[in-house]
Amino acid sequence: MGDTSEHTTSCLLGKSTMNDYNSQHRFDIHRDRDREIADSAEEDNNDVMMDHEEQLRMSEDDHIDEEAYESEWSEESEEDVDPVVQEDMDKFQATFKGIKDRFRLINRIGEGTFSTVYKAEDLNYDIFYNDWDLEENEKNEQFRWAAPGQKHGREALPLNRRRPKIVAIKQIYVTSSPNRILNELDLLNDLRGCVAVCPLITAYRHTDQVVAVLPYFKHTDFREYFRKMTIDDCKIYFRSLFTALAAVHERGILHRDIKPTNFLYEPSKRRGVLVDFGLAEREGTDCKPCACTQSERERARHFRNSAAHFNGPSQGYPKNDSRPSRRANRAGTRGFRAPEVLFKCTEQTTKIDIWSVGVILLTIMSKRFPFFNSADDVEAMIEIATVKGTKAMKQCALLHGTVFETNIPTIGQQGFSLEKIILWSTCRDEKDDKEGEGEGALTEDEQCAVRFLNRCLEWDPARRISAREALRHEFLRVGEASDHEMIEEDDELDMI
Numbered sequence: 001m002g003d004t005s006e007h008t009t010s011c012l013l014g015k016s017t018m019n020d021y022n023s024q025h026r027f028d029i030h031r032d033r034d035r036e037i038a039d040s041a042e043e044d045n046n047d048v049m050m051d052h053e054e055q056l057r058m059s060e061d062d063h064i065d066e067e068a069y070e071s072e073w074s075e076e077s078e079e080d081v082d083p084v085v086q087e088d089m090d091k092f093q094a095t096f097k098g099i100k101d102r103f104r105l106i107n108r109i110g111e112g113t114f115s116t117v118y119k120a121e122d123l124n125y126d127i128f129y130n131d132w133d134l135e136e137n138e139k140n141e142q143f144r145w146a147a148p149g150q151k152h153g154r155e156a157l158p159l160n161r162r163r164p165k166i167v168a169i170k171q172i173y174v175t176s177s178p179n180r181i182l183n184e185l186d187l188l189n190d191l192r193g194c195v196a197v198c199p200l201i202t203a204y205r206h207t208d209q210v211v212a213v214l215p216y217f218k219h220t221d222f223r224e225y226f227r228k229m230t231i232d233d234c235k236i237y238f239r240s241l242f243t244a245l246a247a248v249h250e251r252g253i254l255h256r257d258i259k260p261t262n263f264l265y266e267p268s269k270r271r272g273v274l275v276d277f278g279l280a281e282r283e284g285t286d287c288k289p290c291a292c293t294q295s296e297r298e299r300a301r302h303f304r305n306s307a308a309h310f311n312g313p314s315q316g317y318p319k320n321d322s323r324p325s326r327r328a329n330r331a332g333t334r335g336f337r338a339p340e341v342l343f344k345c346t347e348q349t350t351k352i353d354i355w356s357v358g359v360i361l362l363t364i365m366s367k368r369f370p371f372f373n374s375a376d377d378v379e380a381m382i383e384i385a386t387v388k389g390t391k392a393m394k395q396c397a398l399l400h401g402t403v404f405e406t407n408i409p410t411i412g413q414q415g416f417s418l419e420k421i422i423l424w425s426t427c428r429d430e431k432d433d434k435e436g437e438g439e440g441a442l443t444e445d446e447q448c449a450v451r452f453l454n455r456c457l458e459w460d461p462a463r464r465i466s467a468r469e470a471l472r473h474e475f476l477r478v479g480e481a482s483d484h485e486m487i488e489e490d491d492e493l494d495m496i
Ligand SMILES: Nc1ncnc2c1ncn2[C@@H]1O[C@H](COP(=O)(O)OP(=O)(O)O)[C@@H](O)[C@H]1O
Pocket: 109, 110, 111, 112, 113, 114, 115, 116, 117, 168, 170, 198, 214, 215, 216, 217, 218, 261, 262, 264, 275, 276, 277, 278
């Protein structure tokens, strides 16, 4: 590793060694710890090597386990790496000092607007306290509860017979502002220990580059499974997502970018984990009073005095409007933004995430992805108005102290019921089905899902269901999974 005095790599969040575990749960940007890590690595590695030799001897009697372990690992280790990706990884390892001593990059797993994410082997796994390692923790739980006399105790199993530990390294682009990077790490740190939320293992900085190290979660591309999802699959998926959101919201944090690519789900394991707190913020950040928190009377009085009320839409709008433009956080992904985000509500709440979850459920039930596909916010409003109708959309605009007008003839007053939209988009026919029992009609279970969907897609955030309430809703309550069970094309983003 060379002389530490030359190192500019900083460990932003110390990974805890076994000894300093208790002192490492604060979030702290501190000095270069390379020397410390290198020293302890050397000491501990000796132990590790001894263990390993001992285990190799022990393992000769135990072929079955070994095979299982290898076959699982080989699947992940022998990946075909695109030459361009390999070049990027080599460059990253060469320029980010110290990274190759800690991790072996395997492949690129994600590329978003703000980061590139690599799959990597954690070379120093055995030096550190790995409370983030759910798999290992689960195994330990199992061993702890093994009946007396059974030879399954922790000590009976060779420690190093596990497969190499895989992590995800999120390389945050240098174009991201330091505040934004700090915000993401800070929030992740606060969310440690929340079920179904991806924990942060540690973070490093080298000059202007920052990487976050996260446990690797195997997951399948949403587009590969969403059309095949049954209602029961949906219940598991959304219980997991709402469990994560309930924890995030209870800490007063808005995720702001809920969408399938930020919820890593593995259908075969029926486990999901929420990632990407790059746009997340604490409730109340940069808030100014919005009409939506006024009483109805106050809001009505305000509207009666407004230019929109006096002039009416037919008069048009002033060419040179001297009023300052309305500013609000609109960060998020098109198609998933709640109406209050589009109307630039200045007091946005955690309910914006619930709307986005509703859009995911609508996508699954309608088997259309992306369901909303607008080029900008005005188009996004038109899309929502088409579904909800102009009446609701106008009420929604007024709630946030603004007006919505359209003369597009295809947008009706009442919009369409979600049930109708789902039937149309899945080409199901309910004709002659007055009793709701025909082949095309929604099943009982689907109707329950639609009732739930209506609660997620309420235009008034105050009436929209909360994550905690969602977990108690009949749709998610049925066949309730235990908490234990639940642990287990990127779009444009913009910010005003
Ligand atoms: N912990 C992880 N395990 C496995 N894959 C991950 C992990 N974190 C991120 N990814 C992959 O990388 C992609 C981008 O990561 P994300 O945190 O969403 O960054 P961005 O801000 O660039 O969107 C994700 O959609 C996912 O495919």
